[in-house]
Amino acid sequence: MSELLWQKSGVEVDKRIMQFLAGDDVLLDREFFLHDIQASQAHVEGLARIGLITAEESAQLVRELAELGEDFHSGRFILDDSYEDGHSAIEARLIARLGDIGRKVHTGRSRNDQILVASRLWLKEKLAELVTLCRGVARVCLDRAARDDLPMPGYTHLQRAVVSSTGMWFAGFAEAFIDNARRAADTLALVDCNPLGTAAGYGVNLPLDRDFTTQRLAFGRLQLSPIYAQLSRGKFELAALDALAGALLDLRRLAWDLSLFTTAEYRFVQLPAAYTTGSSIMPNKRNPDVVELMRASYSAVAAARCEVEQLLSLPSGYQRDLQFSKGSIVHGFTRGLGALALLPNLLRELGWDAAAMRAAIESSMYATDVAIEQAAAGVPFREAYRRAADTANEAGQGRTPEASLAARVSPGGAADLRLAELERRWQAGEISDASRA
Structure with a gap:
């Protein structure tokens, strides 16, 4: 695994603990990697806007990030367990290509807002x-x-009910x-x-141009x-x-x-x-x-x-x-x-x-039609319901499914x-x- 972003001098990293911490994180980060690169480009452009890096440094970082994205998409760069996660892979690549310029990419940000964005x-x-x-x-x-x-x-109730x-x-x-x-x-x-x-949830002591990165990343608003x-x-x-x-x-x-x-x-x-x-x-x-x-x-x-x-x-x-x-x-x-x-x-x-x-x-599926027709003719519905129930097996005599559907004129009904x-x-x-x- 490449050098950990957070590693402190004199502290030995236990491989079993590191494996537990990382889990399948680096594999999952393949889903988010191109988005992380996109956000990193916006971040370095924002750093240039407030004078933290030069325009030339920003251009080099953006160019290298774009190339990393192309290499990842084509399979020339593989995000694997030689990195702790996608964030460290991006920084490691920039440092390998650009030296100290690459070491500036993390200014003013945390892995917390990296994965958030x-x-x-x-x-x-x-x-x-x-x-x-x-x-x-x-x-x-x-x-x-x-x-x-x-x-x-x-x-x-999974029982035949009415004509549909x-x-x-x-x-x-x-x-x-x-x-x-x-x-x-x-x-x-x-x-x-x-x-x-x-950043890590409390902002940073820099005048970051967050409105710029909101526009650059096509977000609807700033959080x-x-x-x-x-x-x-x-x-x-x-x-x-x-x-x-x-x-x-x-x-x-x-x-x-x-x-x-x-x-x-x-x-x-x-x-x-x-x-x-x-x-x-x-x-x-x-x-x-x-x-x-x-x-x-x-x-x-x-x-x-x-x-x-x-x-x-x-x-x-x-x-x-x-x-x-x-x-x-x-x-x-x-x-x-x-x-x-x-x-x-x-x-x-x-x-x-x-x-x-x-x-x-079947014939009984017209019983509801019969009851409502009688109610429309003036029979109280509960009485019409009882009459239709008593003769349900004969309800379909002389009726067709098409006529039943054509009469279903309530809004949204078949007619x-x-x-x-x-x-x-x-x-x-x-x-x-x-x-x-």
């Missing part, structure tokens, strides 16, 4: 991706709700993911603040209080995981529907072949493994959220416990976004079996899906390029 930039990127994915899911659902109008059973339609099914998930995109965008706006320059910068670590990660979890909860319920609908007992849905796998022993099987793992993906996000929340039983100020939050958010977002990325094409390509769905609509309103909300939910930066 790098992880903040990473969270912005992931939340922007979440917005895009949720909007993509909603787009497919809106398009298919407008195109597909097939009768199907609607269920409550594929249009209603798609419209329901369209609205859900429009809201998920909005929630992710709102969370992005919350975390879009610059902690760079707060003013150094103490709050430390308090927000973990808090903002929880907010981001909450936004991701909201989308994954809807994915879980959608995946449950598809898991049921693809069974031989339902036969409502045919999945695209690419989204199924074969059995290792049963030649006749095609299994909905992708859908099942989509359903399971929420568990990774919930586990990440739980771990971060448990870490936050802390006083104010930086505590090393927070190091463990990096693995949580990386794992949660990797699993969650990976599952969501597969969803639009699945929804685009799945097929409905119109005959199987129609065959599953009035309000897709134009959902389209307006979808259009209004696009986030700006600046917010993605």
